[in-house]
Amino acid sequence: xxxxxxxxxxxxxxxxxxxxxxxxxxxxxxxxxxxxxxxxxxxxxxxxxxxxxxxxxxxxxxxxxxxxxxxxxxxxxxxxxxxxxxxxxxxxxxxxxxxxxxxxxxxxxxxxxxxxxxxxxxxxxxxxxxxxxxxxxxxxxxxxxxxx
Amino acid sequence: xxxxxxxxxxxxxxxxxxxxxxxxxxxxxxxxxxxxxxxxxxxxxxxxxxxxxxxxxxxxxxxxxxxxxxxxxxxxxxxxxxxxxxxxxxxxxxxxxxxxxxxxxxxxxxxxxxxxxxxxxxxxxxxxxxxxxxxxxxxxxxxxxxxx
Amino acid sequence: xxxxxxxxxxxxxxxxxxxxxxxxxxxxxxxxxxxxxxxxxxxxxxxxxxxxxxxxxxxxxxxxxxxxxxxxxxxxxxxxxxxxxxxxxxxxxxxxxxxxxxxxxxxxxxxxxxxxxxxxxxxxxxxxxxxxxxxxxxxxxxxxxxxx
Amino acid sequence: xxxxxxxxxxxxxxxxxxxxxxxxxxxxxxxxxxxxxxxxxxxxxxxxxxxxxxxxxxxxxxxxxxxxxxxxxxxxxxxxxxxxxxxxxxxxxxxxxxxxxxxxxxxxxxxxxxxxxxxxxxxxxxxxxxxxxxxxxxxxxxxxxxxx
DNA sequence: TTTT
DNA sequence: TTTT
Numbered sequence: 001x002x003x004x005x006x007x008x009x010x011x012x013x014x015x016x017x018x019x020x021x022x023x024x025x026x027x028x029x030x031x032x033x034x035x036x037x038x039x040x041x042x043x044x045x046x047x048x049x050x051x052x053x054x055x056x057x058x059x060x061x062x063x064x065x066x067x068x069x070x071x072x073x074x075x076x077x078x079x080x081x082x083x084x085x086x087x088x089x090x091x092x093x094x095x096x097x098x099x100x101x102x103x104x105x106x107x108x109x110x111x112x113x114x115x116x117x118x119x120x121x122x123x124x125x126x127x128x129x130x131x132x133x134x135x136x137x138x139x140x141x142x143x144x145x146x147x148x
Numbered sequence: 149x150x151x152x153x154x155x156x157x158x159x160x161x162x163x164x165x166x167x168x169x170x171x172x173x174x175x176x177x178x179x180x181x182x183x184x185x186x187x188x189x190x191x192x193x194x195x196x197x198x199x200x201x202x203x204x205x206x207x208x209x210x211x212x213x214x215x216x217x218x219x220x221x222x223x224x225x226x227x228x229x230x231x232x233x234x235x236x237x238x239x240x241x242x243x244x245x246x247x248x249x250x251x252x253x254x255x256x257x258x259x260x261x262x263x264x265x266x267x268x269x270x271x272x273x274x275x276x277x278x279x280x281x282x283x284x285x286x287x288x289x290x291x292x293x294x295x296x
Numbered sequence: 297x298x299x300x301x302x303x304x305x306x307x308x309x310x311x312x313x314x315x316x317x318x319x320x321x322x323x324x325x326x327x328x329x330x331x332x333x334x335x336x337x338x339x340x341x342x343x344x345x346x347x348x349x350x351x352x353x354x355x356x357x358x359x360x361x362x363x364x365x366x367x368x369x370x371x372x373x374x375x376x377x378x379x380x381x382x383x384x385x386x387x388x389x390x391x392x393x394x395x396x397x398x399x400x401x402x403x404x405x406x407x408x409x410x411x412x413x414x415x416x417x418x419x420x421x422x423x424x425x426x427x428x429x430x431x432x433x434x435x436x437x438x439x440x441x442x443x444x
Numbered sequence: 445x446x447x448x449x450x451x452x453x454x455x456x457x458x459x460x461x462x463x464x465x466x467x468x469x470x471x472x473x474x475x476x477x478x479x480x481x482x483x484x485x486x487x488x489x490x491x492x493x494x495x496x497x498x499x500x501x502x503x504x505x506x507x508x509x510x511x512x513x514x515x516x517x518x519x520x521x522x523x524x525x526x527x528x529x530x531x532x533x534x535x536x537x538x539x540x541x542x543x544x545x546x547x548x549x550x551x552x553x554x555x556x557x558x559x560x561x562x563x564x565x566x567x568x569x570x571x572x573x574x575x576x577x578x579x580x581x582x583x584x585x586x587x588x589x590x591x592x
Numbered sequence: 593t594t595t596t
Numbered sequence: 597t598t599t600t
Contacts, residue, residue, distance in 0.1 A: 003225070003558055004184040005159035005523055006201055008232065009305070011375055011410070012152045015593035035594045036152040053154055053233060054593080075594060077151070077410070079307055079375075079449060081552075084156065084232075085201060086248070088295065093243075098295065100234070100248030108525075108552060113600095114307070114373070114410055114447055151410055151596060153375055157453070159523055159558070225558070227301055227455055227523075229404075256377075256404060262299055262455070262521070262558055299521070300480040301455035302497055304528065308448045311597035331598040332450040349450055349529060350597080371598060373447070380452065380528075381497060382544070384591065389539075394591065396530070396544030409596095447600065 006083040008102045010055060011114065012036040014076045018068040030068040032057035034078065034102075057082065060105035067111050081110035154231040156250045158203060159262065160184040162224045163294050166216040178216040180205035181294055182226065182250075202294050205230065208253040215259050229258035247296075302379040304398045306351060307410065308332040310372045314364040326364035328353035330374065330398075353378065356401035363407050377406035450527040452546045454499060455558065456480040458520045459590050462512040474512040476501035477590055478522065478546075498590050501526065504549035511555050525554035543592075 015033040022028055034057055039050040057080060059065050072078065082104040091097050104111060163181040170176055182205055187198040205228060207213050220226065230252040239245050252259060311329040318324055330353055335346040353376060355361050368374065378400040387393050400407060459477040466472055478501055483494040501524060503509050516522065526548040535541050548555060 003159065003556055004161075004186070005157060005227075005554075005556065006184040006186070006203075007157045009155045009157070010153060010232075011307075011408070012154070013594035013596095015595095033593070036154040037595065038152070038154070039596080050596090052594080053231075055154075055232060077595075079153075083201075084158075084203060084248075084250075086295065095243070097245070098247075100232075102232075108554060110449075110552060112307070112447055112449065151408055152594095153406075153408065159455075159556070256406060258301075258404060260299055260301065260455070299455065300457075300482070301453060301523075302480040302482070302499075303453045305451045305453070306449060306528075308450070309598035309600095311599095329597070332448040333599065334448070334450070335600080346600090348598080349527075351450075351528060373599075375449075379497075380454075380499060380544075380546075382591065391539070393541070394543075396528075398528075448598095 007081065007108065008084055009079070009081050010034055010036055010057075010102065011077070011079050012055070014072055014074055014078065015054065016074045018072050020065070020069055027060075027062070028065050028069070030059040030065045032059065032068060032072070032078075032080075034080070056099070056101045058101050058103050059109075059111065060103065061109050064104050064109060064111040067113070071113050077114040079110070079112040079114055080104060081108065083108070155229065155256065156232055157227070157229050158182055158184055158205075158250065159225070159227050160203070162220055162222055162226065163202065164222045166220050168213070168217055175208075175210070176213050176217075178207040178213045180207065180216060180220070180226075180228075181296075182228070202296070204247065204249045204296060206249050206251050207257075207259065208251065209257050212252050212257060212259045215261070219261050225262040227258070227260040227262055228252060229256065231256070303377065303404065304380055305375070305377050306330055306332055306353075306398065307373070307375050308351070310368060310370055310374065311350065312370045314368050316361070316365055323356075323358070324361050324365070326355040326361045328355065328364060328368070328374075328376075330376070352395070352397045354397050354399050355405075355407065356399065357405050360400050360405060360407045363409070367409050373410040375406070375408040375410055376400060377404065379404070451525065451552065452528055453523070453525050454478055454480055454501075454546065455521070455523050456499070458516055458518055458522065459498065460518045462516050464509070464513055471504075471506070472509050472513070474503040474509045476503065476512060476516070476522075476524075477592075478524070496589070498592070500543065500545045500592060502545050502547050503553075503555065504547065505553050508548050508553060508555045511557070515557050521558040523554070523556040523558055524548060525552065527552070 012034040015035050019031040020028055021031065034055045035052050036055065037050055037052040039048060041047070042049050059068055080102070082102045084100060085103045086098050086100045089097050089099065160182040163183050167179040168176055169179070182203045183200050184203065185198055185200040187196060189195070190197050207216055228250070230250045232248060233251045234246050234248045237245050237247060308330040311331050315327040316324055317327070330351045331348050332351065333346055333348040335344060337343070338345050355364055376398070378398045380396060381399045382394050382396045385393050385395060456478040459479050463475040464472055465475070478499045479496050480499065481494055481496040483492060485491070486493050503512055524546070526546045528544060529547045530542050530544045533541050533543060547553075
């Protein structure tokens, strides 16, 4: 019992397809890039403004990795619940860097699809393999506008 | 209406006294450093493990800055609710860096004190200046473990 | 400062159109009937089970009443955030009864539309009057399967 | 996957000791009575007002029943997370009645103690039997204000 | 990069 | 009564 709470709840859209990777010990994890946006009227100018926030999401829970893999794609709207974790790493010039992520793992983690995105095929079975995704263009991987 | 949600809920303890700063346009903001911790039994070794996570919190809401200023101190346990924002900045060597913070601003922001920390005096009036704080005693929350 | 938290978060679908009523002092309130459902596989029989829970929602916040009135209809999927309140009333035979509702009022209340439901017309302006709704059939009002 | 969310988060104090009962099939469940309160200044009179809300909480999760049994008592402050359920029952005069409860069961359920209440002994072992509880002292949480 |  |  720790007397503390660390919870993040997001409703947003995936900016790209989930990225599935394997750890050294053979478990799969999924990385999501989720956009939340809010809009408001500027008090002075009266014009409509919008701000989009991008979130890194890392899924360790086996069942939720399966959901991400089989059901989510670029544009999917999701509800997710996880916890904030800041990870330390060292960049190529030896400087300490920190990256903050929303981690879905263990109790309290949740991932729910809120819409259906057009995907070739669709999946009736939970364990069905995902439809073949087109090879991602390199621009997706090299895009340096993404803030992480 | 944006159809999105960006919410962080934390229950944790302040690692140090709130830091109050003023913006150029004269408004006050408060920075909190909040620790959440979780503990679990390692499946293999059976030993008790603990992990502490540190969160940067920035308060813009005028009323909540006042709460932080007048009622919170190192060691205070709080419940807070805000949103995730990642801010870009440039370090002294000109490299882009990102910092993720929990921002308390506008609707949906909340800050509640969950315990009373010994402070000389206490405050009956919301707007009373904080009592002079005693030098902080050594604490289980060690300043040099805070990663920022 | 109360040191307490009373928060309900729902994502669900409206079971009927919002009901708009006026209080004696001329303010409008909206009542929503929201269904959440969960499904699971029964451990013994292996069959898929589903349970639907119905929630009474009462909206007092002026802006959110407007959202309900102008944008929501039977079938709408919403995210909402409010607080639990149990109201006491006396039934026709003089017995005390209690009704628990999710109340959207003041800080921390939220209501977001997560999908678009087909409605005749649609509304470009926040303040535009809602499309003319067909008169509700009496069966809607008399339905005694609704648990409240 | 249902696309819905049913979540209640409370921080409040127990109005009485947890009540532990056994189901027919031998599992233990715990009932909590939790008070949340909020206070505000009346806009017209300027006087401070307070409203206390009482919540019925039912715990089915085995581990959380153990937490309630061994660590909680009247006056304990807790954080808990569960879901809303309305249960139908028939009163002694044969009238259908409904009772809405916060249910802690399965994924997403949480119960955390936020303070220590004086208890003779305390418990170092999770599974230790609770110390004999002293007769409860008169308290600011008056039993006869609890509406159930 | 998403979405409205 | 909703929805998947």
